[in-house]
Amino acid sequence: MSKGTLFDKVWDLHTVGTLASGQTQLFIGLHLIHEVTSPQAFAMIRERGLKVLFPERTVATVDHIVPTENQARPFADTLAEEMMQALEKSCQEHQITFYNVGSGRQGIVHAIAPELGLTQPGMTIACGDSHTSTHGAFGAIAFGIGTSQVRDVLASQTLALSKLKVRRIEVNGTLRPGVYAKDVILHIIRKLGVKGGVGYAYEYAGSTFEQMSMEERMTVCNMSIEGGARCGYINPDRVTYDYLKDREFAPKGDDWEKAVTWWENIRSDTDAEYDDVVVFDAAEIPPTVTWGITPGQGIGVDESIPTPDSLPDSERAIAEEAYRYMKLQPGDPIKGTKVDVCFIGSCTNGRLSDLREAAKFAKGRQVSTGIKAFVVPASEQIKKEAEAEGLDKIFVEAGFEWRNPGCSMCLAMNPDKLQGDQISASSSNRNFKGRQGSSEGRTLLMSPAMVVAAAVNGKVADVRELLP
Numbered sequence: 001m002s003k004g005t006l007f008d009k010v011w012d013l014h015t016v017g018t019l020a021s022g023q024t025q026l027f028i029g030l031h032l033i034h035e036v037t038s039p040q041a042f043a044m045i046r047e048r049g050l051k052v053l054f055p056e057r058t059v060a061t062v063d064h065i066v067p068t069e070n071q072a073r074p075f076a077d078t079l080a081e082e083m084m085q086a087l088e089k090s091c092q093e094h095q096i097t098f099y100n101v102g103s104g105r106q107g108i109v110h111a112i113a114p115e116l117g118l119t120q121p122g123m124t125i126a127c128g129d130s131h132t133s134t135h136g137a138f139g140a141i142a143f144g145i146g147t148s149q150v151r152d153v154l155a156s157q158t159l160a161l162s163k164l165k166v167r168r169i170e171v172n173g174t175l176r177p178g179v180y181a182k183d184v185i186l187h188i189i190r191k192l193g194v195k196g197g198v199g200y201a202y203e204y205a206g207s208t209f210e211q212m213s214m215e216e217r218m219t220v221c222n223m224s225i226e227g228g229a230r231c232g233y234i235n236p237d238r239v240t241y242d243y244l245k246d247r248e249f250a251p252k253g254d255d256w257e258k259a260v261t262w263w264e265n266i267r268s269d270t271d272a273e274y275d276d277v278v279v280f281d282a283a284e285i286p287p288t289v290t291w292g293i294t295p296g297q298g299i300g301v302d303e304s305i306p307t308p309d310s311l312p313d314s315e316r317a318i319a320e321e322a323y324r325y326m327k328l329q330p331g332d333p334i335k336g337t338k339v340d341v342c343f344i345g346s347c348t349n350g351r352l353s354d355l356r357e358a359a360k361f362a363k364g365r366q367v368s369t370g371i372k373a374f375v376v377p378a379s380e381q382i383k384k385e386a387e388a389e390g391l392d393k394i395f396v397e398a399g400f401e402w403r404n405p406g407c408s409m410c411l412a413m414n415p416d417k418l419q420g421d422q423i424s425a426s427s428s429n430r431n432f433k434g435r436q437g438s439s440e441g442r443t444l445l446m447s448p449a450m451v452v453a454a455a456v457n458g459k460v461a462d463v464r465e466l467l468p
């Protein structure tokens with residue numbers, strides 16, 4: 001095996017050849033598909049009379065358009081129903097496994113592949129979805145692709161790609177109470193910028209990530225793309241193997257031992273060379289909230305919205321645009337900003353550990369009057385597990401609604417939408433203009449625990465004040 005970073009090794013092992021363009025033809029071990037970016041890709045292969053080359057390496061689910069309340073078919077939204085039928089038909093035609101609503105395995109694509117054990121170290125994974133970077137938490141090279149690339153993978157199981165540089169992002173130390181994986185990644189993006197990672201794969205390393213659970217690692221890798229990095233990964237270790245062991249599609253018996261040996265070999269070598277190295281101290285990371293219209297516009301919950309003169313030239317224009325859109329004043333504290341909607345869910349923070357942590361703070365408290373607060377587990381399996389622990393009851397008693405799995409208000413391609421210029425406290429990953437279903441809707445990104453703090457206070461609050 002070649003020496004170097006995990007990225008280099010996995011890249012080399014999956015290289016089919018070099019194309020005339022100079023790009024690499026890279027073999028894709030696992031292709032995940034969903035209803036939004038696959039219909040046109042299927043139409044394109046159909047037009048050319050092509051087949052799906054490796055249906056057994058292709059797995060589908062439905063997540064973006066599913067209603068989280070009434071899931072009766074046909075869906076009330078005819079466009080959603082059409083997308084659903086298109087996916088059902090394509091999967092049937094090409095013998096692709098489809099985890100449909102009610103299968104017990106449906107959910108946000110980036111939640112179900114790990115929980116089924118499909119996502120494994122050393123793999124190349126592609127999906128027509130930018131947050132495919134999530135799967136890097138397992139030491140896979142996983143990235144989002146566009147519809148024409150979905151076509152390429154369906155037809156050839158390969159992609160034409162240019163190799164990325166690798167930046168090692170080291171975070172060391174223990175996170176302070178009330179500070180979560182979400183704050184770590186929001187902090188990294190705040191410091192390195194939303195375009196800082198363009199051209200790079202991010203390798204997250206250091207004791208902070210080593211101490212994280214797989215779910216926390218997924219939260220971090222998920223938002224690599226918001227920092228401009230096409231993929232982000234963490235070297236596999238005992239935590240990874242313990243998570244994967246005995247999952248449905250994980251290797252079994254002798255194959256398991258062989259797999260672990262191989263996974264150990266693909267870890268970045270200690271003397272690997274990086275194109276860049278950045279180091280952060282975990283103790284300096286505060287509970288972070290975004291105030292603007294990019295995930296890079298984050299501040300500590302006890303900081304004030306930056307004034308134009310405190311910002312570097314390159315950030316001023318987008319800050320001006322953000323003050324106008326968000327209707328927030330530079331210099332004002334973010335804490336105390338009134339919110340209307342509180343959303344816990346998404347592929348960033350809709351997993352069991354997120355719901356458990358949020359429930360700890362919701363227990364025995366009440367959602368403030370006039371606030372709409374709701375919890376959307378990322379998958380059917382997570383929903384079931386959460387209910388078995390009684391988390392649903394804690395949320396409902398506190399005044400949250402408990403919904404069915406899907407992307408929901410992360411992107412609002414389903415009925416869960418902000419109205420007018422409502423402000424949401426959201427555990428999702430994007431605060432772009434109009435992201436949550438209203439062209440004037442405003443989004444404040446934060447950890448699930450911070451969303452609960454906002455829900456019970458009716459305004460942005462510091463979760464540390466709720467700590468026992």
Ligand SMILES: CC(C)[C@H](C(=O)O)[C@@H](O)C(=O)O
Pocket residue numbers: 036037064128129130131144411
């Ligand atoms: C719909 C899909 C293509 C999109 C993405 O690529 O990320 C969505 O998941 C998002 O989060 O904006």
Ligand code: SF4
Pocket residue numbers: 063064108129131346347348406407410411428429
């Ligand atoms: S939860 Fe949000 S970010 Fe994740 S795949 Fe769905 S829409 Fe995209």
